[in-house]
Amino acid sequence: MSTSSNAPYHHGNLRQALLEAALTILQRDGEAGLGLRDLARAVGVSAAAPYRHFDSRAALLEALAVTGFQRFTAAMEAIPLTNPPDLMAAMGKTYVLFALDNANLFRLMFSPQLKKDGRPGLRMAADAAFDTLRHISGGDTKTGRIVALAAWAKVHGLAVLLLDGQIAIRAGEDTEALIAEIVEHL
Amino acid sequence: MSTSSNAPYHHGNLRQALLEAALTILQRDGEAGLGLRDLARAVGVSAAAPYRHFDSRAALLEALAVTGFQRFTAAMEAIPLTNPPDLMAAMGKTYVLFALDNANLFRLMFSPQLKKDGRPGLRMAADAAFDTLRHISGGDTKTGRIVALAAWAKVHGLAVLLLDGQIAIRAGEDTEALIAEIVEHL
DNA sequence: ACCTGAACACCGTTCAAGT
């Protein structure tokens, strides 16, 4: 594929290079630390260049959030299918560990800055990711929906509170074990 | 207290006036829509004036988040004390409804921009607010802690997912009833 | 077709100077 070249982008795959560098910066510095001009500098291109590939900073962030949801989906689909109780616990743990392992990306996925109204790409990626969770509910009964939503809320809340440092981890306590206990609780 | 004056701030209570205007703007436009210069303009003061009262924009946001946690605390303390099962449900509903009624303020309280590390004021206000929830747990047993954290996570997650428009409200469905069902589920 | 250079209209923040 790659014809050897010493003037790396300037022509070819700038969009891809921007996305990769942006993801690295995001994971390290968070959304607030990801400036378009810094990004352009990091990739060795003029400040205006990214605008040939993304309409705005928000569009760039949206693209990152979409790949976040895709990775989330992949993590969920990698769970081996077992019977309901074990499956549900496995999904819960995967959900929370994904959030912890990809903190700034996870935060971006749920950032209020990126209103999912009017960003259909993001909405679709998020819906696809959460469709993955539908296996939890035992069908479409009314109480099945309540059970599913309650489980989802618990797991999502746990992820968010841990990310926020709101849940105190005691000295020498195993975070993963605590997650398992909470997830498996009913 | 108030000596009648037609040159409103310029001397007296600018800090208070800034906080009130900031809260109004925050609730209407969200954190991203709250600029220090806009705020100064709204209050009729120079762009540099707020810096006599707040070290930075982040410090202003922190002050708003602190009042958010105080209001949250007040809402929780206003719940009449009953026996455990009803009390827990009432707290859960209050928690979620507070988030829905104060969307942008609630988001700010948990904004990753305001790292609670190194902002001891925020951390203290948050801790005070959540101490209010300790009534849930039936003591300090190990499983009591798990039950309490699981309940907290469920309620917080429900608030966040609803705020984010992630939980689909069906046509003609009563949001408050749905909240009650999820909160009361176990 | 894709990128650069220079500009525009903003920011948050600082600081000397005013009252």
Place this chain on the structure above:
DNA sequence: ACCTGAACACCGTTCAAGT
């Protein structure tokens, strides 16, 4: 003690011009 005016070092974004 508290506020203003002007400046500094940035932003995101646009647009004519280059290749």
